[in-house]
Amino acid sequence: MAETLKIASDLEEARRLEESILRQASEKGYTDSELFAIKLALEEGLTNAIRHGNRLDPDKTVEVSYEVTNEHIHIDIADQGPGFVPCDVPDPTADENIEKPCGRGIMLMRVYMDEVEYNERGNRVHLLKRKL
Amino acid sequence: MLIGSEPLEIRVEDVDLATIVTIEGSAGIYNAERFVGVLAKVQREGRPVVILDIAGMTFISSRGLGSMVSLARDRRDREGHVRLVNPTRQIRELLSATRLMQILPVYETLDQAMIV
Numbered sequence: 001m002a003e004t005l006k007i008a009s010d011l012e013e014a015r016r017l018e019e020s021i022l023r024q025a026s027e028k029g030y031t032d033s034e035l036f037a038i039k040l041a042l043e044e045g046l047t048n049a050i051r052h053g054n055r056l057d058p059d060k061t062v063e064v065s066y067e068v069t070n071e072h073i074h075i076d077i078a079d080q081g082p083g084f085v086p087c088d089v090p091d092p093t094a095d096e097n098i099e100k101p102c103g104r105g106i107m108l109m110r111v112y113m114d115e116v117e118y119n120e121r122g123n124r125v126h127l128l129k130r131k132l
Numbered sequence: 133m134l135i136g137s138e139p140l141e142i143r144v145e146d147v148d149l150a151t152i153v154t155i156e157g158s159a160g161i162y163n164a165e166r167f168v169g170v171l172a173k174v175q176r177e178g179r180p181v182v183i184l185d186i187a188g189m190t191f192i193s194s195r196g197l198g199s200m201v202s203l204a205r206d207r208r209d210r211e212g213h214v215r216l217v218n219p220t221r222q223i224r225e226l227l228s229a230t231r232l233m234q235i236l237p238v239y240e241t242l243d244q245a246m247i248v
Contacts, residue, residue: 015162022134032135036191036222039136043161043193093231099205101198104230108194111229 002067002074009054009062009079014046017064021075024068030131037112038073041127044105045077053079053123072114075127083122136160136191142170144178150246151178156188159196167192171199180212183245184236187218197232204235215245 007013022039030038046062054060060080067074090097092104109116115128138157145152151174159167174182182203186192204214216238219227227233239245 011162015160018161019134019137022136026134033222035135039160039191040193040226047161047193047195093229098231098234099201101202101205102194104194104197108226108229 002065004063004065006061006063009050009056009058009060011047011050014050014062018042018046021066021068021073025073028068028070028131030073034129034131038075038129041109041113041116041129042075044109045075045125045127048105048125049077049079049081049123052084053081055081070131072128072130074129076124077127078119078124081123083119085122086118138190139163140166142167144170144174146179147246149179150181150183152183152185152242154185154188158191159189160191160193164193164195167196168199171203175203175206180207180210182207182212182214183217183242184214185217185242185245186223187220189223190220192223192226197226197230200236201232208235215239217242217245 007017018039021042022035025035025038049062050056054062063078065076086106089103089106092100092107097103109127113127114130115126117126118124136158140157140159140163143154153174184200207214214236216236218240219238224238227236227238
């Protein structure tokens with residue numbers, strides 16, 4: 001059953017939530033590689049929501065819905081920021097961007113998860129990873 | 133222990149022309165800033181050659197990767213370089229997916245990385 005909760009724009013709260021989700025996935029037998037992928041996507045999604053979406057504003061929250069089953073894990077992360085257009089983010093693996101320190105988070109989510117979809121406003125990301 | 137929840141330990145030492153940074157554990161969401169801070173200090177104060185021994189590092193996100201990129205670019209501009217030592221399979225895959233081995237070359241041992 002899916003669970004939905006709100007956390008403050010706070011990295012320690014995000015860490016606790018991340019550990020809770022990963023623990024549930026570990027208990028369901030997800031491999032270390034799958035757990036690494038889920039952790040990476042969670043970190044990128046939560047960091048984007050807290051830092052870029054809510055801009056660390058303590059009055060804003062991040063809503064996270066997730067479900068961990070024996071077949072897949074899905075996670076929705078929504079912030080209260082203005083959103084963005086994912087297609088506008090340059091490809092960080094292109095030669096002209098390879099030395100830029102930022103801009104790899106969305107690409108990593110796409111590489112490590114089976115589905116990554118944003119809503120139209122660009123302030124909610126849906127992540128899905130299928131269990132092997 | 134859950135993967136990527138290991139405590140982060142960082143040691144910095146100067147050896148000849150190189151600064152060796154030994155990193156163990158996870159540079160995850162809560163302690164990535166400490167990792168970024170240490171690399172920023174190495175960027176300001178370290179030697180021309182920087183060796184990041186990450187054999188014991190279990191996790192890094194784009195935030196930590198970005199600080200490595202900044203350090204590599206800075207050292208290249210100063211005619212130095214940054215090298216990585218023996219990353220785990222998962223971090224190797226991360227470096228491959230991001231194509232960062234182009235600017236952060238990987239060596240299998242510290243001795244190999246120290247050879248000029």
